[in-house]
Amino acid sequence: MNLFKKTGHLQGYLQEARKQGSSTGLVPTMGALHAGHLSLINQSKQQNSLTIASIFVNPAQFNDKKDFEKYPVTIEKDIELLVAAGCDALFWPTVEEIYPNGYTSPVHYELGYLETVLEGKYRPGHFQGVCRVMDRLLDIIQPDNLYMGQKDYQQCMVVSRLLNIMQSPAVLHTCATLREPDGLAMSSRNTRLNENERENAVAIFAALQFIKENIQPGNVSAVIEQSRRMLEEKEFRIDYVAIADAETLEPVMNWDGRQKLSALVAAFQHEVRLIDNMLLNG
Ligand code: AMP
Numbered sequence: 001m002n003l004f005k006k007t008g009h010l011q012g013y014l015q016e017a018r019k020q021g022s023s024t025g026l027v028p029t030m031g032a033l034h035a036g037h038l039s040l041i042n043q044s045k046q047q048n049s050l051t052i053a054s055i056f057v058n059p060a061q062f063n064d065k066k067d068f069e070k071y072p073v074t075i076e077k078d079i080e081l082l083v084a085a086g087c088d089a090l091f092w093p094t095v096e097e098i099y100p101n102g103y104t105s106p107v108h109y110e111l112g113y114l115e116t117v118l119e120g121k122y123r124p125g126h127f128q129g130v131c132r133v134m135d136r137l138l139d140i141i142q143p144d145n146l147y148m149g150q151k152d153y154q155q156c157m158v159v160s161r162l163l164n165i166m167q168s169p170a171v172l173h174t175c176a177t178l179r180e181p182d183g184l185a186m187s188s189r190n191t192r193l194n195e196n197e198r199e200n201a202v203a204i205f206a207a208l209q210f211i212k213e214n215i216q217p218g219n220v221s222a223v224i225e226q227s228r229r230m231l232e233e234k235e236f237r238i239d240y241v242a243i244a245d246a247e248t249l250e251p252v253m254n255w256d257g258r259q260k261l262s263a264l265v266a267a268f269q270h271e272v273r274l275i276d277n278m279l280l281n282g
Helices: 007-019 035-047 065-069 075-085 126-141 150-166 188-192 195-201 203-214 221-233
Strands: 002-004 024-029 050-055 089-091 145-149 171-175 236-245 261-269 272-279
Touching (some): 007 024, 007 050, 007 089, 007 126, 024 126, 035 050, 035 075, 035 145, 035 171, 050 075, 050 126, 126 150, 145 150, 150 171, 150 261, 188 272, 195 261, 221 236
Parallel strands (some): 024 145, 145 171
Antiparallel strands (some): 261 272
8 A cells, every 4th residue: 555645656656556547535534544444445446446544633624622632543553454455545744734824714604504403503613624634635545436424414415515515526425324333333432431431332223223113293392302312321411413304404393204214413421522423214
């Protein structure tokens, strides 16, 4: 696997590869890789002649400084995993390489309603930071295909909007969430959970499944209330439990039985904030 820390070196490599008519798949990550990330690499490998992963813990998208400082870094293991997965190249830039003029510049992306709900509401500025780094990565790498996880459902919608804003020809592929055997969505942040917290954490999956199995047409507040209780019983401090239109993320309080829905959760297991979501009807 080719490892690049410098934009110019990566671009030289890509130029050569494109002479041979390669199609390029990009898998952007923040490292501390797990099987969920590797499933994105696999999908890219199936659909492209060249797969590039990036590892960059993006300071611009952390609204909570402590979360940024505690974000797990396991670069040596990450490199081993990427080599074993057959990834062609890794872009592992420094903050200065991505943001030569600092990361607090006043660029603003028009994300509209999407930025005012759920993660947008509870993590102010987060999606602007996501757009900044994605804008930069897309500009540097110019991928044909982009692979991201449904685990970050709203992020996929934001990036889809960004591709429109940038008039980027890259195609976004939203990939299924990989889960641990007990249902917990794989996440780099899971490594911060102690044994008791790890056991509690499965309540998020249980709450989402409860919603999926029990939702009925009509008012959905009782099913939300019950799922909140399931989380609170396992020591979660809840940011939100929401049932929303799967395409717009507008909250749904009364379901007509046909509208496509997604259930979304963000909650703290003590210090560690976890998110997950589930499509409720297809
Ligand atoms: P992160 O390193 O957390 O920024 O994640 C990098 C990419 O991997 C994002 O597109 C995530 O949505 C995706 N991802 C994270 N966890 C999972 C998972 N459990 N299954 C599939 N994709 C995931």
